[in-house]
Amino acid sequence: MRIFAHRGASKAAPENTLKAFHLAFEQGADGIEFDTYQHDSGIIVFHDRLLLRRARTPGYLLDTPWSTLRHLDIGEGECIPTLDSTLATVPKGRWCNIEIKHLQCIDSWVTQTKQAIAQSAVAEEQVLISSFNHHWLAGIVARWPEVKIGALTASFELDCTASARALNAYSVNIALDAVEKNFVEEVRSQGFEVYVYTVDEPRDMQQLAAWGVTGIFTNVPNKAIEVLR
Template sequence: MSANEFTVIGHRGARGHAPENTLLAIDTAIRLGAPWVEFDVQLHDSGELLVFHDLTLDRTTNGQGFLASQSLGMLRALDAGQGQQIPTLIEVLDLVEQQVGVNIELKSAGGTGEAVASVIRSYLEAGWPPEKFLVSSFHLPELWEFKQYAPEIPIGALICGVPLDWAGCAVELGAATLNLSSEFVDPRLIADAHKHGIKVFVYTVNDPAEMRMLREMGVDGVFSDYPDRALAVTAG
């Protein structure tokens, strides 16, 4: 992420083109040219880190009920769309193979940060540079916990609103990015983040006109279900 770069991040892989948070979605984003991919991670009771967004299975799989109440074997047998499995964090990282940067969003608490840090540590030891990772979360205490175990990995504070102290939460965490809902983009928030050397990434942006507007406002990048659209805007 260079200083003047407008960063395009494939949201849940390339959710607009393939079933979200699957290996197919991640691979599609890479093939479309996205320099970064974002996906969600939850810690299952089995100790496995699963790439999945919702608390329940109904929306994106042929299963029902809460993810946390199902066995790992049952979860892995589900169809997550187009015959895709619910992948593990390790499977996604092995697919990526440093081709692109990865933004791992911590969706669950209760040790998720520590578990993700442990996995990332093994990839750092295998030669991945820390800057290939960005770990983010709405659950800021869990993000802080992750930072204690992997201080060299950049983190992103996820927010859905405009805090009273502007970018204060990201500053306090030592975050590299503030990941902000498109509904709450405020020039003063962008300015405050930039004053502290923090990049502002906006989610989830699929309209090219909105992408251009955000870029003109000084936003540093966008999460998009259609990374190809965002790449076309950056090339224009």
């Protein structure tokens, strides 16, 4: 089972920071998952629309210039990373899941992301792009057909692979509360990987492994490795 550190090793370090990403790989994670916004300055790594929870300052992320954002302390002296600096933490042979929270222009997003990958040690075939906005994903696939897509969902839909088929996806990424054994069997039988988020409890890890889940997103990659390896 592939183990992705959800927002990095976010139980032990501030989420979506370089510290959390470095720690995830030190703990042995197969990859990292992180959230991105296409800002006027480029692609930056952050989860919330609002700054308050992480930076303890009012304001909207996208309304704030990069000259201000880059100096904000989002925990333990860590600053908001860029996509470039985040990919620089990924060792050769490891994975990353780039979740899109906001996209301004698909064409420029594809160009920026391809450039960032090319300048890193990350292999393009070990990059997974996911979003709850499947229209964005369809636009990305139309411009970048070879990219791996994770069809992100929070529910067990009646036709549980409809979006994955439409997107020619690599995986279906589903919430822990929604996944069931028959979902895993159906999705795997149609040739898609199944990734589950967010899985922090050993009992859930063991159950998902028994069902044949391909990978998990976890805040505690060190615990997942102890349980699953």
